[in-house]
Each structure stands twice: as structure tokens, then as C-alpha cells.
Amino acid sequence: MTPLDRAFYSREPAAVARGLLGKRLARKIDGITMSGVIIETEAYGSSDDPASHAHRGMTGRNRAMFGEVGRAYVYFTYGMHYCMNVVARRGRSDAGAVLIRAIRPELGAAQMSKNRNGRAAISDGPAKLTQAMRISAEQYGEDLTRRGALYIAEGPRIRSITASPRVGIRRGTDLLWNFKVK
DNA sequence: GGCGCGATTCCCT
DNA sequence: GGGAATCGCGCCC
Numbered sequence: 001m002t003p004l005d006r007a008f009y010s011r012e013p014a015a016v017a018r019g020l021l022g023k024r025l026a027r028k029i030d031g032i033t034m035s036g037v038i039i040e041t042e043a044y045g046s047s048d049d050p051a052s053h054a055h056r057g058m059t060g061r062n063r064a065m066f067g068e069v070g071r072a073y074v075y076f077t078y079g080m081h082y083c084m085n086v087v088a089r090r091g092r093s094d095a096g097a098v099l100i101r102a103i104r105p106e107l108g109a110a111q112m113s114k115n116r117n118g119r120a121a122i123s124d125g126p127a128k129l130t131q132a133m134r135i136s137a138e139q140y141g142e143d144l145t146r147r148g149a150l151y152i153a154e155g156p157r158i159r160s161i162t163a164s165p166r167v168g169i170r171r172g173t174d175l176l177w178n179f180k181v182k
Numbered sequence: 183g184g185c186g187c188g189a190t191t192c193c194c195t
Numbered sequence: 196g197g198g199a200a201t202c203g204c205g206c207c208c
Contacts, residue, residue, distance in 0.1 A: 044187070051189075061204060079201030081190050100190060127190050170188055 001026060001035075001153035004076070006145050009069035009088040009106070013043035013096040016088035017179050021159035025103055027133040027150050032111050036103030037121070037155050040164045043177040044085070051172030054095035065095040066078040070145040073097045073163055074137060081127035082136050084150065086144055100124045101178075 001024060004018035009016055021100050026035040040043045044052040045064075053062040053075065064073035064087055072086040089096030104110055106126075112122045124131035130136065135150065161178040 044189075053189080055203085065206070075189085075201065077188055078190050079188090079203075081188095081201095083189060085189085101189085125190070131191095166189070 001147075003145050003147055003151045003153050004070075006068075006070040007045030009145075010091065011088065012090050013045055013088045014094075014177055015040040017043040017098045018161055018178065020086070020098060020100070021179055021181050022155045024106070024153045024155040025100060025133070025162075026151055026153055027108075027135070029134055032108055033110050034105075036105040036112075037108075038100060038102075038152075039104050039123070039181040040102035042099040042101060042180050043179075044097050044099065044166075046089070046093050046139070049172055049175070049180075051166060051169040051175075052097075054097075058095070060110060062095070063111060064141050067098070067123070067141070070143065072135075072139050072142045072150065073142055074133055074135060074140045076137060077127075082130040083126040084130050084135050084139070099126055102180075105130060105132075110177075126163050170171055 011039050020038050020041050023038050032152045046054045056063045069087045071087050073087050085097035086097045088098050115132050122128050142150050157180050160182040162180050162182050164178045165173045166178045
């Protein structure tokens with residue numbers, strides 16, 4: 001599987017979010033490969049996006065959003081969950097990212113279920129996804145354009161995309177920046 | 183230094 | 196449909 005190159009992520013987060021649908025997220029741990037096709041994403045901007053972690057400028061947590069595109073921005077929330085983003089922004093903007101919310105499992109589905117205490121559901125929520133693929137703070141800043149322990153690669157063509165308001169946010173609900181494979 | 187709450191999930195009713 | 200779990204971050208005092 002060939003990783004997407006860095007130029008892919010040097011665009012508006014919304015364009016990257018759409019573009020990531022149908023791509024493959026790959027994770028390798030202890031010789032086991034887990035992968036799945038990305039089927040839901042959300043775009044987050046910078047100071048212009050009130051729902052974004054980058055809205056009020058750079059902090060210790062969100063600094064990855066201001067760093068090199070194509071790297072992972074992983075954050076910890078609700079005292080127990082991790083969510084994974086890919087840093088993406090067009091040259092002029094100073095920060096941005098795309099939240100990976102769901103995948104359709106391919107390789108290693110059994111291992112992913114095992115990582116979720118035997119639960120079958122691993123494809124319908126951002127924190128379920130990170131738990132299934134064992135993605136945590138250790139992956140903060142990891143380069144997803146290289147064929148390493150965590151990366152994103154080409155995938156199958158998809159038919160169509162639906163755009164909706166982002167999930168679980170209070171502001172910026174006017175933007176249709178949640179994207180799903182129809 | 184203290185406090186409120188979150189880009190969530192699970193389990194109960 | 197609602198509340199608990201659980202804690203680091205971000206903002207205010």
C-alpha cells in the first residue's frame with residue numbers, strides 16, 4: 001500500500017476530509033497489520049473555525065495542528081478517550097486538521113475487536129477507532145506519509161459523499177464539514 | 183491555584 | 196433519552 005504524499009494534505013481541511021474518504025488507514029503492531037477504509041471524516045480549521053481546537057491559538061495540546069501537514073494530531077478527551085486527526089491546511093492558514101471518525105475494517109478485524117474487549121463495533125466513532133487500532137498519545141506527531149506503524153494509503157474508489165454538520169460541537173454548526181461515504 | 187467541561191462511549195431505563 | 200466514567204487542558208481568579 002502506497003502512502004499518500006504530503007501534498008495531499010496541503011489543501012483546505014474540508015477538501016482533505018472529502019479526499020480521505022475511501023483511503024486506507026493502516027496500523028502495524030507486533031507484526032500484526034490492521035487496516036480499514038475511511039468512511040467518515042470531519043474538517044477543523046483555525047481561528048476562523050469556532051469549533052476547532054486551534055480556534056484560540058496554539059497551546060500545548062494542539063501544537064501539532066500548527067505543525068507539518070500529514071502528521072497525526074491525537075488528543076485525549078473525557079478523561080478516557082483518544083481521537084485521531086491528520087494535520088491538513090492550505091499554505092496561507094496557520095492550522096487545521098481532519099478527524100478520522102470511522103473506518104470499514106479490512107485486515108486484522110479480529111485483532112481490532114479484541115482490542116475493544118471483544119466488541120464488534122469499531123467503525124462508528126472516533127474513540128472506538130483509536131481503541132481498536134491502539135492509537136494513543138504515543139502516536140502524537142507521527143508522520144502518516146511514511147510506511148511506518150501508522151499511515152494512510154490509497155484505497156478503493158467511492159461512489160458518493162454526504163456532508164452534514166459536525167458531531168458533538170456547539171459552535172460552527174452552520175458548516176457542513178462532516179463527510180461520510182454514502 | 184482552582185474549576186468547568188469536552189471533536190465520547192457505555193449502560194441503564 | 197439520560198447519566199456516569201474520568202482527567203488534562205484552558206481560562207479565569
